[in-house]
Amino acid sequence: MIQFVNVTKTYPNAHAPSLNGINLSIGRGEFVFVVGPSGAGKSTLMKLLYREELPSSGKVLLDGKDISRLRDGDVPYLRRQLGVIFQDFKLLPERTVFENVAFALECTDVSRREILRRVPASLELVGLRHKTHSRASELSGGEQQRVAVARAIVRNPVLVVADEPTGNLDPENSWAIMKLLTDINKMGATVVVATHAKNIVNDLKKRVIAIERGKVARDEERGTYGYES
Amino acid sequence: MNPRAWVTAIRDALRSMTRSSLMSLASIATVAVSLMVLAAVLLLALNLDFMAASVESEVEVKAYLCAVEDTDATCNQQELTENQKKLIVEDVRKISGVKEVTFVSRDEALKQLSEEFGEQKDILEGLDGENPLRDSLEIQALDVQQVPAIAEAVSKMTGVSDVNYGQDYVNTLMAFTRAIRFGGVGLVLMLIVATVLTISNTIRLSVYARRREIGIMKLVGATDWYIRRPFMMEGILLGVFGALVAMGLTGYGYSKVVVYLNQKIPFWPVVRPEQVLMNQTLGLVVLGAVLGAVGSLISLRRFLKV
Numbered sequence: 001m002i003q004f005v006n007v008t009k010t011y012p013n014a015h016a017p018s019l020n021g022i023n024l025s026i027g028r029g030e031f032v033f034v035v036g037p038s039g040a041g042k043s044t045l046m047k048l049l050y051r052e053e054l055p056s057s058g059k060v061l062l063d064g065k066d067i068s069r070l071r072d073g074d075v076p077y078l079r080r081q082l083g084v085i086f087q088d089f090k091l092l093p094e095r096t097v098f099e100n101v102a103f104a105l106e107c108t109d110v111s112r113r114e115i116l117r118r119v120p121a122s123l124e125l126v127g128l129r130h131k132t133h134s135r136a137s138e139l140s141g142g143e144q145q146r147v148a149v150a151r152a153i154v155r156n157p158v159l160v161v162a163d164e165p166t167g168n169l170d171p172e173n174s175w176a177i178m179k180l181l182t183d184i185n186k187m188g189a190t191v192v193v194a195t196h197a198k199n200i201v202n203d204l205k206k207r208v209i210a211i212e213r214g215k216v217a218r219d220e221e222r223g224t225y226g227y228e229s
Numbered sequence: 230m231n232p233r234a235w236v237t238a239i240r241d242a243l244r245s246m247t248r249s250s251l252m253s254l255a256s257i258a259t260v261a262v263s264l265m266v267l268a269a270v271l272l273l274a275l276n277l278d279f280m281a282a283s284v285e286s287e288v289e290v291k292a293y294l295c296a297v298e299d300t301d302a303t304c305n306q307q308e309l310t311e312n313q314k315k316l317i318v319e320d321v322r323k324i325s326g327v328k329e330v331t332f333v334s335r336d337e338a339l340k341q342l343s344e345e346f347g348e349q350k351d352i353l354e355g356l357d358g359e360n361p362l363r364d365s366l367e368i369q370a371l372d373v374q375q376v377p378a379i380a381e382a383v384s385k386m387t388g389v390s391d392v393n394y395g396q397d398y399v400n401t402l403m404a405f406t407r408a409i410r411f412g413g414v415g416l417v418l419m420l421i422v423a424t425v426l427t428i429s430n431t432i433r434l435s436v437y438a439r440r441r442e443i444g445i446m447k448l449v450g451a452t453d454w455y456i457r458r459p460f461m462m463e464g465i466l467l468g469v470f471g472a473l474v475a476m477g478l479t480g481y482g483y484s485k486v487v488v489y490l491n492q493k494i495p496f497w498p499v500v501r502p503e504q505v506l507m508n509q510t511l512g513l514v515v516l517g518a519v520l521g522a523v524g525s526l527i528s529l530r531r532f533l534k535v
Contacts, residue, residue: 076453079448084449090448107452108450109234109455
């Protein structure tokens with residue numbers, strides 16, 4: 001489903017590439033952890049997936065299509081097939097939980113009736129149905145991230161990309177979020193998670209791809225975190 | 230495009246306008262001032278045109294007959310006899326293109342004048358019963374084209390001291406109208422540039438205030454146009470509100486001026502407010518909307534790289 005072919009990414013004004021000749025293949029329905037020290041290039045890898053960044057050279061294929069060659073006007077349609085989750089949640093604090101999730105549907109011209117059907121279902125899944133009308137800013141960090149997960153999955157994406165989704169959460173909430181991500185995976189979505197959550201990676205025994213200094217250092221089925229902290 | 234999206238865009242635009250209310254007011258005021266000047270120039274030009282037209286449509290030549298005081302060559306400082314006056318009328322009738330000739334005695338002329346002054350007729354009391362007017366002929370031409378030739382012929386006749394016809398006024402008025410138009414257009418163009426820039430600046434601030442939201446919209450797959458829509462709408466609303474303020478003030482002011490003119494100078498031809506204000510309001514609202522849209526697009530092109 002996802003293929004990185006010889007991908008190199010050098011940011012302007014950087015002396016070394018963030019990613020250097022990455023070759024990767026991730027199949028449909030896989031659950032993959034991307035680990036590695038800070039600054040190793042994990043975030044860059046994630047950004048290439050949802051086309052926040054373009055590779056300096058090489059190809060990023062999604063279902064066989066090179067998304068780095070997508071016209072700007074087609075980028076929104078690519079992103080509608082994805083669900084993206086961030087460390088800092090990226091919610092609209094002044095809006096309600098419902099509005100935050102509905103937002104992802106509204107800006108893609110989904111009908112009101114469809115929104116009223118899908119948003120509650122999505123909130124149910126993350127266990128926040130009872131917070132539907134609370135403002136996002138009134139929620140705890142763990143709850144906010146669950147809203148972000150609900151927003152990511154409300155469109156039934158084929159691919160969910162999570163960039164350090166538990167970086168701001170305590171262990172308990174981290175587990176809850178990871179549990180949700182594995183549930184989403186079981187329902188059929190491909191999930192790619194960049195993380196520093198050692199214990200969770202070790203416990204879940206999923207495929208682990210380690211990135212170090214811009215290169216793939218390890219790629220193991222049922223792998224472990226492999227770093228000290 | 231579905232209507233709900235527009236409702237959302239309008240709601241977002243209004244929300245953003247109330248959030249930066251001072252900036253929005255500044256924009257609306259700038260739009261209002263620019264469009265008010267435009268409206269004033271238009272009204273002035275319209276009135277000058279209207280005056281020109283009402284003078285021009287009088288296919289009438291006015292010939293003033295000699296009086297004792299007149300010293301020009303065709304007059305001999307003598308009062309014309311009734312017979313001479315009749316002869317002049319006969320001669321004028323024979324000129325080709327003349328449709329009708331009416332003799333207006335100086336007494337009748339004074340009476341007409343006092344009627345035209347209406348409530349202000351006491352002005353005439355200052356004359357102390359003297360009549361400064363002349364006997365005159367009102368000559369109707371068959372066709373407005375012939376008026377200059379008739380005037381020329383009549384002016385050469387013995388016993389006629391002076392000839393007047395609309396074209397003189399019309400020419401002066403036209404020159405005046407051109408000057409007003411020219412100056413007005415220049416002024417309005419400058420104001421329009423200022424308007425567009427102010428709106429564009431306001432929109433830039435509101436893009437800045439919502440940059441986080443815009444970022445999230447992009448990440449969840451909103452198209453550029455979906456993101457631009459509320460900002461465009463905000464620009465358009467600023468323009469429309471400005472236009473409405475401008476037309477409210479201009480309409481009120483113009484109505485007052487017309488009432489005043491009607492009282493003070495009753496025979497002055499003015500365009501009645503109800504004839505123009507509707508169309509002008511419509512025109513200015515559309516113009517305001519266009520200026521707003523242009524202003525916001527300038528901003529969005531520069532500050533909303535998507």
